[in-house]
Amino acid sequence: xxxxxxPCNKILTSLTRLRRHIQNVHTRPSKEPICNxxxxxxxxxxxxxxxxxxxxxxxxxxxQQRKEMEQMREREREQREHSDxxxxxxxxxxxxxxxxxxxxxxxSRMG
Numbered sequence: 001x002x003x004x005x006x007p008c009n010k011i012l013t014s015l016t017r018l019r020r021h022i023q024n025v026h027t028r029p030s031k032e033p034i035c036n037x038x039x040x041x042x043x044x045x046x047x048x049x050x051x052x053x054x055x056x057x058x059x060x061x062x063x064q065q066r067k068e069m070e071q072m073r074e075r076e077r078e079q080r081e082h083s084d085x086x087x088x089x090x091x092x093x094x095x096x097x098x099x100x101x102x103x104x105x106x107x108s109r110m111g
Contacts, residue, residue, distance in 0.1 A: 002011050003018040007026050012018045024046045032041045033048040037056050042048040 001013075003013070003015055004011050005018060005021055005026070007022075010021060012021055025044055027044075032043070033045050034041050035048060035051060035056070037052070037059055040051065042051060
């Protein structure tokens with residue numbers, strides 16, 4: 001089946017796609033789409049999407065890289081905290097063992 005858009009004669013493969021096309025291309029939204037990066041106003045969501053893909057592609061890449069770095073730092077911080085906890089526990093155990101050894105040595109000298 002073919003679904004033809006009356007205003008522009010574009011042929012789409014499903015009714016859902018036709019409706020989405022009409023909504024995105026031919027229907028003026030109640031609120032005009034605005035680019036959240038440069039604040040330009042567009043007549044349709046489709047125009048805004050095209051604009052972003054052309055002019056702000058690098059911004060999206062930078063944003064993704066920033067998020068990845070943030071996640072990496074968070075993992076490193078968690079690893080450091082974990083390592084610090086383990087090291088602290090090991091030191092406490094060593095101190096306890098040394099105290100026990102000293103007590104045993106003192107008892108063996110006295111006994």
